[in-house]
Amino acid sequence: MKKLKELESCLQQVDGFEEPKILLEQYPTSPHIAGCMLYTIHNTFDDIQNKLVADLGCGCGVLSIGAAVLDAGLCVGFDIDEDALDIFKGNVEDFELSNIDMVQCDVCSIGSSYAKKFDTVIMNPPFGTKHNQELRYDLPASYKFHKKKSVDIQVDFIRFTPT
Amino acid sequence: MKLLTHNMLTSHVKGVTKGYPLIIKATEVKVNELEFNAQFVSRMIPKLEWSALIQAAEWLGQSQDLPSALIPDYENDEEFLRKVHRILLEVEVIEGCLQCPESGREFPISKGVPNMLLNEGE
Numbered sequence: 001m002k003k004l005k006e007l008e009s010c011l012q013q014v015d016g017f018e019e020p021k022i023l024l025e026q027y028p029t030s031p032h033i034a035g036c037m038l039y040t041i042h043n044t045f046d047d048i049q050n051k052l053v054a055d056l057g058c059g060c061g062v063l064s065i066g067a068a069v070l071d072a073g074l075c076v077g078f079d080i081d082e083d084a085l086d087i088f089k090g091n092v093e094d095f096e097l098s099n100i101d102m103v104q105c106d107v108c109s110i111g112s113s114y115a116k117k118f119d120t121v122i123m124n125p126p127f128g129t130k131h132n133q134e135l136r137y138d139l140p141a142s143y144k145f146h147k148k149k150s151v152d153i154q155v156d157f158i159r160f161t162p163t
Numbered sequence: 164m165k166l167l168t169h170n171m172l173t174s175h176v177k178g179v180t181k182g183y184p185l186i187i188k189a190t191e192v193k194v195n196e197l198e199f200n201a202q203f204v205s206r207m208i209p210k211l212e213w214s215a216l217i218q219a220a221e222w223l224g225q226s227q228d229l230p231s232a233l234i235p236d237y238e239n240d241e242e243f244l245r246k247v248h249r250i251l252l253e254v255e256v257i258e259g260c261l262q263c264p265e266s267g268r269e270f271p272i273s274k275g276v277p278n279m280l281l282n283e284g285e
Contacts (some may be wrong), residue, residue: 026205050203052210053168073203074252076168085276099252101168105279115172117210117229 003154010069014062014091017084024081025126029062032079037122038066045159046149047120048072056107057125061088061100068097076118077102078110164277166219167251170211174263174270176285182263184215185270187222189259204248205238211230211232211251220250 008031013115022100042048049071053063058077067075079085079098085102107125174182195257213233220226227248237243261270261277268285 014209050200050206052203073200073207074167080280086274087278088237089274095182100193101165102276103168103172103279106274106281110279135255144204 003037007031007039007066007069009083011062013094014065016060016062017087017095019083019120021081021083026059026081026084027091028060029124029159031062032065033124034062036122038063038070038158041120041122041159042070048156051119052076052117054078054121055115056121058102059084061091061102063122063124064088064100064102065097066090067098067160068092072099076100078105078107080104080106090152117139150151164256164272164275165252166216166254167207167224168213169219169256169261170251171215172261172279174266174268175279176263176266176268176281178264179265179267181265183280184212184218184264185261186264187219187256187259189223189256189268189272190254190255191258192223193255194249194253195255197248199245199248201241201244204244204251207251208233208237208247209262211254219253223253223254223256225250 001087011031011115017026019085020026038048046068047098050073051062053073053075054071055061055067055077058079059066059081059154061077064075066125076087077085079102082104085097092102169185169187172185174185176182200210214231217226217229217231220229227246227250229250234240255275256272257275259272261272262268264272
């Protein structure tokens with residue numbers, strides 16, 4: 001998959017939340033944003049292909065699907081919500097991907113012990129507007145996205161690397 | 164749940180100091196093909212707790228002839244890497260549970276997804 005457009009149109013096939021849960025601050029990551037982000041991570045930083053990738057707060061899995069399509073060695077999605085993971089599983093079957101795995105857990109309490117084993121961590125998580133939790137991770141190359149809710153949707157793409 | 168994922172999971176039950184490795188009790192296991200990539204497998208090996216992987220393979224009756232300790236120069240042994248590839252990425256636990264070795268608390272695995280959520284107070 002060489003072109004961003006191909007990746008985006010591929011990601012448009014990913015099913016999103018049927019009934020987003022407000023308390024979990026669920027919202028879908030648009031195929032455009034997901035595509036741009038993954039494309040950059042892949043082409044500029046070479047952090048997807050053949051890498052072990054974690055998707056924290058994966059929801060219905062659009063980022064994981066994208067990473068898998070870009071030939072991640074394995075992408076593991078983590079989310080607290082069973083309904084979202086069911087949709088994610090449906091997506092994995094539709095796309096016939098075998099380099100994806102998923103775990104149901106509370107990413108705030110799993111600690112950074114296993115995140116450290118991953119080459120790359122991607123996330124577009126809830127920002128704590130409901131529970132004001134801080135997400136702190138001591139991680140390898142990690143990508144965090146903040147979507148500012150305004151008329152012009154801007155996304156900050158932040159890349160952390162270990163020092 | 165693939166064994167590469169299992170190798171990283173620990174129990175976070177309150178008070179538990181060594182919740183690793185989680186004991187696998189599987190009622191349904193599948194083997195799904197995944198394209199072999201020697202470079203990826205080779206890079207994953209140093210990240211693994213090797214003995215936990217061997218134990219996991221044994222619990223699933225899949226230990227075949229994996230060595231109990233890592234062989235030197237494994238990066239160049241394609242046969243070995245293919246065996247590791249299979250056990251890490253192709254063998255999947257679909258139904259069963261993971262048991263905390265210290266507290267005994269069981270975490271169910273359903274449709275291939277382990278549920279590590281704890282109840283309040285655990």
